[in-house]
Amino acid sequence: MDSTVRPYSKAYDILRNAGLRPTRQRLGLARLLFGDGDRHVTAEQLHAEAASANLRVSLATIYNTLNQFSEVGLLREVVVKPGRSYFDTNTSDHHHFFHEETARLQDIAADAIAVGPIPTPPSGTCVERIDIIVRVKKADK
Amino acid sequence: MDSTVRPYSKAYDILRNAGLRPTRQRLGLARLLFGDGDRHVTAEQLHAEAASANLRVSLATIYNTLNQFSEVGLLREVVVKPGRSYFDTNTSDHHHFFHEETARLQDIAADAIAVGPIPTPPSGTCVERIDIIVRVKKADK
DNA sequence: TCATTGTTTTAAAATCATTCTAAACTATTG
DNA sequence: CAATAGTTTAGAATGATTTTAAAACAATGA
Ligand SMILES: [Mn+2]
Ligand SMILES: [Mn+2]
Ligand SMILES: [Zn+2]
Ligand SMILES: [Zn+2]
Numbered sequence: 001m002d003s004t005v006r007p008y009s010k011a012y013d014i015l016r017n018a019g020l021r022p023t024r025q026r027l028g029l030a031r032l033l034f035g036d037g038d039r040h041v042t043a044e045q046l047h048a049e050a051a052s053a054n055l056r057v058s059l060a061t062i063y064n065t066l067n068q069f070s071e072v073g074l075l076r077e078v079v080v081k082p083g084r085s086y087f088d089t090n091t092s093d094h095h096h097f098f099h100e101e102t103a104r105l106q107d108i109a110a111d112a113i114a115v116g117p118i119p120t121p122p123s124g125t126c127v128e129r130i131d132i133i134v135r136v137k138k139a140d141k
Numbered sequence: 142m143d144s145t146v147r148p149y150s151k152a153y154d155i156l157r158n159a160g161l162r163p164t165r166q167r168l169g170l171a172r173l174l175f176g177d178g179d180r181h182v183t184a185e186q187l188h189a190e191a192a193s194a195n196l197r198v199s200l201a202t203i204y205n206t207l208n209q210f211s212e213v214g215l216l217r218e219v220v221v222k223p224g225r226s227y228f229d230t231n232t233s234d235h236h237h238f239f240h241e242e243t244a245r246l247q248d249i250a251a252d253a254i255a256v257g258p259i260p261t262p263p264s265g266t267c268v269e270r271i272d273i274i275v276r277v278k279k280a281d282k
Numbered sequence: 283t284c285a286t287t288g289t290t291t292t293a294a295a296a297t298c299a300t301t302c303t304a305a306a307c308t309a310t311t312g
Numbered sequence: 313c314a315a316t317a318g319t320t321t322a323g324a325a326t327g328a329t330t331t332t333a334a335a336a337c338a339a340t341g342a
Binding site: 289301309312 | 313314315316317318319320321322323324325326327328329330331332333334335336337338339340341342
């Protein structure tokens with residue numbers, strides 16, 4: 001609870017619960033990712049942030065960690081832009097604004113968009129997830 | 142109209158109307174893309190299809206053409222999967238099922254999903270497009 | 283505490299989709 | 313046709329991501 005006194009205890013618990021070894025790199029990245037509010041990060045962004053925080057982590061480890069965290073449900077991958085993956089610390093049901101110019105994602109609460117019934121999925125398939133992306137751009141004056 | 146007699150006349154008109162020179166490559170690709178119903182293709186798929194149809198086109202030209210067609214509104218790019226771009230011959234307002242296992246897209250008519258009002262876009266921005274992707278997977282028995 | 287063992291990290295190379303370059307080719311216009 | 317601008321292409325380059333294999337580390341239980 002008191003992350004001033006034990007700054008890694010929350011990260012530690014998150015990793016323990018997920019069945020991942022609490023290594024220095026994973027603890028540091030978990031703290032950056034889950035320390036403070038919901039986030040949408042790319043691998044490069046997180047890598048830069050880790051460097052700023054004096055956490056030495058290779059880019060390969062950033063990718064490994066983001067993928068592992070996604071596999072165990074700590075993160076969710078969001079696909080909005082060709083050639084780049086975003087990882088979302090908000091794993092609950094919700095949607096996104098995507099700012100085309102700045103390439104930033106912003107959450108939309110699930111209950112902020114009323115979606116009617118979805119057409120019956122093709123036979124033999126079931127719905128796994130519904131993604132709604134509201135692409136916005138700078139309002140042209 | 143009668144593409145049996147003048148097999149390229151439709152493709153020719155499409156290119157003329159779009160202000161693109163009717164080259165052999167573009168005519169052939171337009172015929173593959175727009176010849177018969179709505180399609181969702183990747184660059185590699187179209188390249189393979191062109192080869193099967195004895196149309197010699199480099200992959201660079203496939204990419205150039207898909208991008209040019211998208212710029213003039215003949216195609217629309219759909220982002221559903223990290224690391225791969227899909228191009229949709231259906232440029233009208235609609236949504237998609239995405240089959241995770243087969244990586245195939247399938248149209249959902251715009252009026253088949255009732256979407257309530259979207260939350261007000263962040264200040265200074267306006268909505269450019271709303272993408273809904275219903276991810277489906279094989280129904281686990 | 284220490285040795286053992288399996289896991290993780292990493293630098294570096296590899297991969298894959300896509301774009302770029304610059305030279306050869308082609309459609310268009312006069 | 314000739315001249316010109318637009319197009320195609322092989323091959324190189326790019327950029328994100330993954331893989332490799334060797335070194336570093338965490339866990340376990342004498
Ligand atoms: Mn992934
Ligand atoms: Mn593009
Ligand atoms: Zn989100
Ligand atoms: Zn479509």
